[in-house]
Amino acid sequence: MFDLSGKRIWVAGHRGMVGSALVRRLAADGHAVLTADRARVDLMRQAEVEAYVAAEKPDVVIIAAARVGGIAANAARPVDFLHDNLMIEANIMRAAAEARVAKLLFLGSSCIYPRLAPQPMAEDALLTGPLEPTNQWYAIAKIAGIKLAEAYRQQWGLDFISAMPTNLYGPGDNYDLESSHVIPALIRKALEARDSGAETMTVWGSGTPLREFMHVDDLADALVFLLQHYSAAEHINVGTGQEVTIATVAQTIADTVGFTGRLVFDASRPDGTPRKLMDSQRLLALGWAPRIGLRDGLADAYRAFQAGNGAAR
DSSP, X not given: OOOOTTOEEEEETTTSHHHHHHHHHHHHTTOXXXXXXXXXXXXXXXXXXXXXXXXXXXXXXXXXXXXXXXXXXXXXXXXXXXXXXXXXXXXXXXXXXXXXXXXXXXXXXXXXXXXXXXXXXXXXXXXXXXXXXXXXXXXXXXXHHHHHHHHHHHHHOOOEEEEEEOEEESTTOBOOTTTSOHHHHHHHHHHHHXXXXXXXXXXXXXXXXXXXXXXXXXXXXXXXXXXXXXXXXXXXXXXXXXXXXXXXXXXXXXXXXXXXXXXXXXXXXXXXXXXXXXXXXXXXXXXOOOOXXXXXXXXXXXXXXXXXXXXXX
8 A cells, every 4th residue: 555644746737627626635635735837837848847846846746637628629629639748748757757756647538448449448458449530639648648657667667557537527627618528518508508498408419329427526536546555557447337328418417407498419510439438347346436426426517517616618
C-alpha cells in the first residue's frame, strides 16, 4: 500500500471536472493538495512546468489536465486535441521524472480502445484494431501518454501508473451544446426545452448506442484508491460495469429535469462507437466498487448545472 499521509499531491488540471472532484476528495481526507492556474504555469511550456515542480516539490502528481470535448469538437479541432494533449502529458511526466516524484497517475480515456473492440473492453484490447474516427485525435494522444508512463517506469524505475476512466459526468462539466459530451448536452437541452414549453427535444444520433457512465465523484474515489493500492506498468480500467442506451439516458434526463415532451432522434448526427463498455474486473477485484447510481448521479449533475457549477460556453 502506498501511504498518502503527509504527501504533497499536485492535481494538474484542478479546474476541470475530474481535477476539481479529485481536489474535493483529497481535501476531504486532509491531504495537502497543490494546484496552479495557467497564470502560474502553462502546462504546454516545459520550462514553466519544470520550474513549478522544482519550486513546489510535489510527492505525488495526478495528470487530470487535458484538452477535452465531444465528437463535434474533435472533428473540428484535430490539432488541438492531438498536439495540446501530447504536450501537456509529456511536459508533466518529464518534470515529475526529473524530480523523482514518489508516484504519478496519468488519466486516459475509454476512447483509447478500438472502435470494434470486443465488449466489454479489457485492458489488453489496446492497439488491437482501428480507432473510432470521431475521437481518434484525442485517443492517440492518450495512448501516447499511457506508453510514455510505461516507458518512464521501465527506463527510470519510477512508480508511474495509468488509469482509463469510462464516460464521465457530474459537477464542473462542460454544457456547451457543440463541444460537450452527451450527458451535459442533454441536461442543458432538456432544461431549455422545458423552460421554453417546447413539444420536442432533439437528441443527436439514433439513440441506440450503448454507453457506460460514471459520476465524477466515484471516479475521484477510485483514483485515490488506485494511488494507494495499484502499482503496475499496465493501465487499468475504471468503470461501473453497467451500460445503457443513449435513448434511455435521454429519457431519464428528461424525467429528472421535468421535460414532458417527445424525444426526436437526429440520425444525421454521428452515433460514434456502437457500444462502449469497460471491463473493470481488475479494479473491482482489488476491492473498490462504485457508489453512485445513474439516476441519483444525473439528479446531482442537474442540481450542479442549476447552481452554475459548469461551463455553458
